[in-house]
Amino acid sequence: MSKIREQFESPPPTPLEVQATGDLKPYVIFTQLKVNGPYIYAGWLEAADDGMAMEFAKEHYGQDQECVNVIAIRRGDITSSDGLYPPLPLGEGSGVRAGSAPATQTGREPTERTPSPQPSPKGRGSFAVFTQKRAGDLWLSAGTVDAAKPQAAIDAAREKIKQAKAAHAIWVVRADQLISTHGDLIWRYTDQSYRLARGYGREVRAKWIAFRDEKQLAEYERDDLQESF
Amino acid sequence: MTDLPTNLKQPLAQLLLALADDKLMLGHRNSDWTGLGPILEEDIAFSHMAQDEMAHAQLLYEMVGELTGKTADELAFGRKPEEYRCAAIVEVPDEFDWATALARKFFCDHFDVIRLGRLAKSSWKPLAERAARIGAEEALHVEHVDGWLVRLGRGTGESKSRMQKALDALTPLAAGLWEPVEGEEQLVSAGTYPPVEAHDFKGWRSKLTKTAQAAGLTLTLNEPRTLGKGGRRGVHTKHLKELLDEMCEVYRVEPGAAW
Numbered sequence: 001m002s003k004i005r006e007q008f009e010s011p012p013p014t015p016l017e018v019q020a021t022g023d024l025k026p027y028v029i030f031t032q033l034k035v036n037g038p039y040i041y042a043g044w045l046e047a048a049d050d051g052m053a054m055e056f057a058k059e060h061y062g063q064d065q066e067c068v069n070v071i072a073i074r075r076g077d078i079t080s081s082d083g084l085y086p087p088l089p090l091g092e093g094s095g096v097r098a099g100s101a102p103a104t105q106t107g108r109e110p111t112e113r114t115p116s117p118q119p120s121p122k123g124r125g126s127f128a129v130f131t132q133k134r135a136g137d138l139w140l141s142a143g144t145v146d147a148a149k150p151q152a153a154i155d156a157a158r159e160k161i162k163q164a165k166a167a168h169a170i171w172v173v174r175a176d177q178l179i180s181t182h183g184d185l186i187w188r189y190t191d192q193s194y195r196l197a198r199g200y201g202r203e204v205r206a207k208w209i210a211f212r213d214e215k216q217l218a219e220y221e222r223d224d225l226q227e228s229f
Numbered sequence: 230m231t232d233l234p235t236n237l238k239q240p241l242a243q244l245l246l247a248l249a250d251d252k253l254m255l256g257h258r259n260s261d262w263t264g265l266g267p268i269l270e271e272d273i274a275f276s277h278m279a280q281d282e283m284a285h286a287q288l289l290y291e292m293v294g295e296l297t298g299k300t301a302d303e304l305a306f307g308r309k310p311e312e313y314r315c316a317a318i319v320e321v322p323d324e325f326d327w328a329t330a331l332a333r334k335f336f337c338d339h340f341d342v343i344r345l346g347r348l349a350k351s352s353w354k355p356l357a358e359r360a361a362r363i364g365a366e367e368a369l370h371v372e373h374v375d376g377w378l379v380r381l382g383r384g385t386g387e388s389k390s391r392m393q394k395a396l397d398a399l400t401p402l403a404a405g406l407w408e409p410v411e412g413e414e415q416l417v418s419a420g421t422y423p424p425v426e427a428h429d430f431k432g433w434r435s436k437l438t439k440t441a442q443a444a445g446l447t448l449t450l451n452e453p454r455t456l457g458k459g460g461r462r463g464v465h466t467k468h469l470k471e472l473l474d475e476m477c478e479v480y481r482v483e484p485g486a487a488w
Binding site for chain 2: 024045046047048051052055056058059060063186188189190191192195
């Protein structure tokens with residue numbers, strides 16, 4: 001915090017009258033680094049609605065590396081084979097979400113639902129499949145399966161998708177519930193790797209090597225002087 | 230055109246300084262929100278965007294350095310207040326009011342998209358290429374701040390009234406962004422800073438008003454008949470000196486220090 005702000009002692013002129021409602025929802029984010037490549041787990045975030053989730057997703061995960069697409073998935077839309085994310089009761093976490101994204105109200109469409117085949121009369125639909133090879137590994141997209149229900153989609157994935165057969169865990173999400181940028185991305189032009197773990201490591205390493213070399217040179221010069229004079 | 234005529238170097242340096250100084254001060258002000266954002270994700274995003282502004286400023290200072298022979302650090306930290314070319318709206322503190330921080334970002338980011346859009350059409354290609362690239366990043370900033378304005382405008386009665394109050398407070402300063410730098414007309418006529426359709430005051434006002442309307446907020450921006458001497462000519466608010474005293478504190482201890 002700046003010194004000017006530290007000197008700012010008075011409380012905000014109009015304290016909040018509205019109590020926090022805790023209405024943020026968790027989303028998991030996947031990034032696609034190249035066309036036709038897999039979607040790779042990037043991390044979680046919390047947002048008030050789908051539009052905000054995608055803004056954060058693009059900001060946090062889409063701009064520090066070149067990638068062609070980012071998708072966000074509500075946690076409530078995931079069904080996990082390990083039971084960590086069971087399906088929500090009927091009517092929740094599925095279908096159209098009314099009034100979720102203010103951006104839609106402006107006429108802009110910053111995010112789009114991934115088009116998917118319409119469910120057949122029997123209620124079947126397309127499910128996106130994500131797998132984790134071993135516990136702790138990154139989640140990767142593994143394709144899609146058609147099924148009537150999430151559990152059936154997990155079973156179908158185990159049976160039909162090679163990547164899912166021996167996977168430690170599987171997530172399935174109805175394809176029409178994926179929130180996608182559809183390529184509306186741009187990564188940073190300027191190097192800001194200093195604020196990433198990888199950039200910090202590289203820079204600090206370079207500085208320590210320079211420091212070590214400088215120290216060694218000083219020691220060599222001192223020894224050389226002692227030996228010579 | 231890759232070689233810039235000699236007579237355009239000084240005006241262009243002034244124009245790029247105005248752009249860079251706006252970005253540096255805005256980035257510095259917004260970086261104060263690190264750790265204090267309204268929600269964790271926004272805290273991170275707002276901090277990133279503040280760093281974007283500073284990174285853009287560095288890029289632009291390096292371009293000015295090519296024209297003037299000074300380093301980016303000398304330009305960012307080594308000038309007297311009257312040598313800066315930023316507008317008043319980026320100088321004033323927001324006093325920890327989130328709506329004020331957003332309103333300032335709203336006016337400035339939309340203006341940057343307009344300004345960078347013009348520079349992207351510049352006949353001086355090195356400038357056009359860089360302006361186009363950082364303009365694309367700035368467009369994401371606009372999308373982000375517009376989203377917040379709409380959410381707060383359509384949120385509760387309190388969020389709407391506080392957002393409206395912040396817009397009203399900063400509107401008189403916003404027009405100062407349009408004050409021309411010395412020699413700007415030369416750059417315009419030479420095509421270095423060409424006029425672009427809809428990239429003028431009316432285009433800026435139209436975009437701002439559209440978002441404000443979507444948010445249920447009112448915004449009245451009148452085109453200034455004349456803009457007196459302000460930040461673009463080195464006439465600043467008292468807040469700039471305070472900001473510089475803090476921001477340049479370390480640099481002034483050891484101006485040539487390398488990190």
